[in-house]
Amino acid sequence: MALKMQSILSARFDKENSYHIDTYRADGGYETYLETIKGEKGTPEELVALVKESGLKGRGGAGFSTGMKWSFLPKGTDKPIYLCVNGDESEPGTFKDRQIVEFDPHQLVEGVGITCYAIGAHTAYIYLRCEFALGIRRVKDAIRQAYEAGFFGKDIQGTGFDLDVHVHIGGGAYICGEETSLLNSIEGVRPYPRNKPPFPAVEGLFGDPTIINNVETIANIPHIVKNGAEWYSGFGHPEDPGVRLWCVSGHVNNPGVFEIETGFSLQELIDGPCGGMKNGKKLKAVIPGGSSSKVLMPDEVAQVTMDTPTIRGFDSSLGSAGIIVLDEDTDMVEAVRNLMKFYAHESCGQCTPCREGTPWIVKILNRLCTGKGRQEDMDLLLDLASNIEGRTVCALADGACWPLTSIVKKFRHEFEAKVAAATPVGAS
């Protein structure tokens, strides 16, 4: 499929005062929300069905069907239902939600309003990492402007619909992007991930039914409700439809966020919109879906298209759409050491395999990178990973193992070169 750029979520990013309610309303902003709460866009059940039909999947990384997630809420519950928006964006290589909260927060806030109506929530918390100082100010201002316009509060526009929207601020912990950790972070306890089941849709925030969706996911909702399920499912790859914000970083001439329909060639993105490799260097590897995805080699990059079924065939994933491009000069052992330090630092410490295992991985990589590597270290890393993966409450440890094992397997020669150059024990 040809690479098709779009300007839906990113339409206002470059406009002056793009974050102000007047700019948003000049483009018809909040009209869909107001129609929705008046019942003109269908019943809540119909809205959930519409989002399910659109094919929209969670944009935080796991890629689960958004409408399906919403449909797991218990029917006819008398408990309060909560919406939590996950804006803890911290997956290395990912910086798309930040564009939304900084440059078009009203798009997110309108999405929150429509989603709450669809799922029957009357309170929403937008969780933002504290390092988003500008984004926090912009989202808080956007919420305040929406209240002032009479869009939130009690009996909104005489419809009988009540909604309060608040910002909750994180503390710089990657783990809080894990949805149950995020709930504990809001509840004011140590943010250890919870066992599932029970799933948050049944027992979430304060023990009540809760939907947790990523910022980009929610920003899509006004567009889908306005234009219909077919409109959205018509974009991109038929089995994984939609438009996503793809983040490109690393050794390219023009890094940044690109809004493109799924199903495009990764090579074409690097050569075209990204302006090719920096300094005319050759490509060595691409981490295609945030640091927790498995690395792709140049021949795979040349063949892969960016949609779930195709990239799965290359044993990798789209994850959070954070594409890290690495050139021929990159030391892959150093690169994976950098990432493993990240996971070891961000492990919450709840599960032993992750708490103990991720620092062990770093220890082995440290010795490989400082001339003390041993011949058995590559197999030791793979063995360690196989004893961590799948043995923890949440996916953080799996996310550490995937880049590690794929880099050890695909770049084994670089590890071996480090071992060969190592100082023999006893030599001085």
Added chain:
Amino acid sequence: MFPEDVISELEEIRSHYPHAKAAMMPVLHVAQQQKGWLDQETQAWVADFLSVDPIEVHEVVTFYPMLYATPNGEHVIHVCRTLSCDECGARELWAHLKSKLGVERGGTTSDGKFTLRAAECLASCGTAPAFLVDGERHESLSLDEVDALLESV
């Protein structure tokens, strides 16, 4: 502990949640902004304000890297050291700051002006290298621009 306008801001925050304890993170952020760090006395005050035991506050404070249980210099610098930044200038920026400020990771300059910390991914990968000064983000700066910035704070 805090002036009246801060207290009313904290009360407003507390009203956003069905249980006071849930206001923990935003309340701690405001308290930290006021005091620079979260000493035992402040933590005890927050515990009282949220009707929880001091240990419950301490458990949270000691979990998060952006909540400080120890004092900092007047200004805190966080340099992103994760892969995309490291590959695109952060290694050089880090070495420059360490030598310019004469401190190691986590250290505070002898005049107490700057504390240098490393941060994990700041979601600025496309505009590397990225760093925060007192929580505000700066991106794609040359070393000269970094020096000028630090002189201006």
